[in-house]
Amino acid sequence: MAKIELTKVAVEYPVPHMQNRSFVGAVKNAAIGGLIKREKVLRIRALDGVTLTLRDGDRLGILGRNGAGKTTLLKTMAAILPPTEGRVCVEGRISPLISMMLGLDNEASGYENIRIRGRLMGLNDSQIDEVMPEIADFTELEDYLELPLKTYSSGMRMRLTFAASTSFRPEVLLLDEWLGTGDVEFRNKAARRLRALIDKSGVFVFASHSRSLHQRISNKGAVLENGKLLFFGDIDDAFEFQDERRAKHERREKTRQAARAKKKSG
Numbered sequence: 001m002a003k004i005e006l007t008k009v010a011v012e013y014p015v016p017h018m019q020n021r022s023f024v025g026a027v028k029n030a031a032i033g034g035l036i037k038r039e040k041v042l043r044i045r046a047l048d049g050v051t052l053t054l055r056d057g058d059r060l061g062i063l064g065r066n067g068a069g070k071t072t073l074l075k076t077m078a079a080i081l082p083p084t085e086g087r088v089c090v091e092g093r094i095s096p097l098i099s100m101m102l103g104l105d106n107e108a109s110g111y112e113n114i115r116i117r118g119r120l121m122g123l124n125d126s127q128i129d130e131v132m133p134e135i136a137d138f139t140e141l142e143d144y145l146e147l148p149l150k151t152y153s154s155g156m157r158m159r160l161t162f163a164a165s166t167s168f169r170p171e172v173l174l175l176d177e178w179l180g181t182g183d184v185e186f187r188n189k190a191a192r193r194l195r196a197l198i199d200k201s202g203v204f205v206f207a208s209h210s211r212s213l214h215q216r217i218s219n220k221g222a223v224l225e226n227g228k229l230l231f232f233g234d235i236d237d238a239f240e241f242q243d244e245r246r247a248k249h250e251r252r253e254k255t256r257q258a259a260r261a262k263k264k265s266g
């Protein structure tokens with residue numbers, strides 16, 4: 001049984017050495033990004049009072065503009081980021097396909113890095129040994145797997161971490177939008193593998209700007225804005241909510257521009 005339960009979760013990023021009042025004043029009300037709080041230390045409130053529950057069979061699409069808090073939400077679910085306020089409770093083995101390069105060792109070989117990734121996912125050595133040949137085969141990196149990671153191109157690193165991170169059936173699968181790298185052949189192969197993994201997972205959470213991907217994969221949607229969860233429900237309703245909000249925003253912008261133009265001319 002997989003489950004994710006977030007109760008009034010807030011996450012703040014401290015930004016040391018940033019206390020310039022005029023800068024804060026200028027960006028405080030931006031529509032993009034989290035809320036900037038000027039206290040002793042400048043803080044960005046990336047999530048604000050997020051409450052939601054996900055259970056087996058839920059495939060959640062996280063929607064929102066740049067800086068809305070999508071990645072922060074995924075990282076909080078993955079326990080990569082601790083919440084500043086509130087409670088996060090996750091049941092089931094998590095596979096976070098986010099911060100993919102986290103924990104990799106540049107000096108270690110490809111094989112050793114696969115082992116590191118497996119351990120990070122809570123597997124023991126014999127479980128890793130069992131899947132090692134299949135992972136190696138999927139990467140197509142062959143002799144490179146003997147060489148240190150520092151000799152890999154970014155696409156080769158991606159092949160390695162993707163293959164290692166998708167070899168075990170997760171109960172909770174978390175995915176940030178990142179499949180854009182790699183050559184076309186690998187991208188297609190990776191997409192097929194990912195699809196199979198999503199089908200096998202209990203709970204799946206996915207942040208993306210692609211509506212078509214969400215409509216194919218997600219059955220629930222969460223709309224984030226400035227770190228606040230504005231909508232949580234059916235994925236089609238989430239898009240409808242987002243479209244209405246966008247239209248309202250555009251109308252407001254047009255009215256503002258017209259008022260400015262009128263003021264200038266008169």
Ligand SMILES: Nc1ncnc2c1ncn2[C@@H]1O[C@H](COP(=O)(O)OP(=O)(O)OP(=O)(O)O)[C@@H](O)[C@H]1O
Binds near residue numbers: 014064065068069071
């Ligand atoms: N390491 C950090 N330090 C300070 N602020 C951060 C950090 N990471 C993210 N933020 C801030 O937190 C807010 C949410 O960022 P997040 O990366 O979660 O957004 P996102 O919705 O995933 O954006 P995008 O669609 O652009 O990837 C933004 O205001 C961003 O500036």
